[in-house]
Amino acid sequence: MATIQLTHAPTLMSSAQLLILPVNTAGILLDPVLTKSKTLFPDNYQRYYRACRDGSLNVGSCMLHKRALEQAGLGISSNGNQPSYIANLVISDHPYHPVRMRWLIAALTDCQQQLIPLIRYQGIRRIALLARPLIHNSARNNDPETRSSVHPLPLDWDTDILPLVIEKLQDLPKLRIDVHVPKNINIAT
Template sequence: MATLQLTHAPILNSSAQLLILPVNTAGILLDPVLTRAKTLFPDNYQRYYRACRDGNLSVGSCLLHKRSREQAGLGISSNGNQPSYIANLIISDHPYHPARARWLEEALTDCQQQLIPLIRYQGIRRIALLARPLIYNNARDHMTDKLNAENSVPLDWITDTLPLLTERLQALPKLRIDIHLPKSVEIQEQIK
């Protein structure tokens, strides 16, 4: 059974072996952490963007990427703290559209199925998940309220998203999963 921990620590400083990044099918990254990850992990972004451009991604899926290791130069010294894998969780069809429960559930199920062989055969024990794209922020998203009303109601972090993450991710064996929250979200209690 996986241990889930909520944290405010920066995800890009994490020592996780695998990062889970919630993204969309449009290939547009608006979240500052995702845009930073785009430059830190260009091999992942190129694969993700190519899949978006070619129409190979569907909402509710997970694009798992094994990172290529640099063999020479200064980059090799920084690879010790970088993840070996990145899971691009496809939770929306556009960066301005919030995730829907069905999409998030399907994406987490797909991710879970792809993680099991990595846990068993590759020794993955630490995962970090970026939660900010999963949290509806009224200040950031006030311009899209009309669009959201037409498409879907955004998920609530406490009543919808966190229980879904807990249900899908705690079933994974022998893992520590850090869920990285923005500082605006209060950590009330640890997940059991």
């Protein structure tokens, strides 16, 4: 059974073997951590951006990427603290659109299925999940379709998103999952 822990620590400083980044199908990354990940993990970003442009990335999926670690140069000194895998969790069709429950369920289910072989055969034991893009900022909601849809309110962290993350990922064996949340979210100890 997985151990899921909420933390305020910087996501990109994590010693996780796998990093889960919530992204969209538009190829536009507005979150500061996602923007920084473009330069830190250019191989992942190029693959993600190509998939967005050619239309092969669907909302509710997870694109797993095995990183090509640097073998020479200045980057080699930091390879020990960088993830070996990056899971691009496709949770929205645009960065201004909030996460919908069906998209999040499908993406987490796809991610869980792809993680099982990595845990069994690649020895993955630590995962970091960036949670800020999952939490919708109502000031960013400019989409009239979302406001007039059946579920006009964005998903709530405490009642919708966190329980779903726990439900979908807690059954993974021998795993520690650090969920990196913004500082405005209270972490109960």
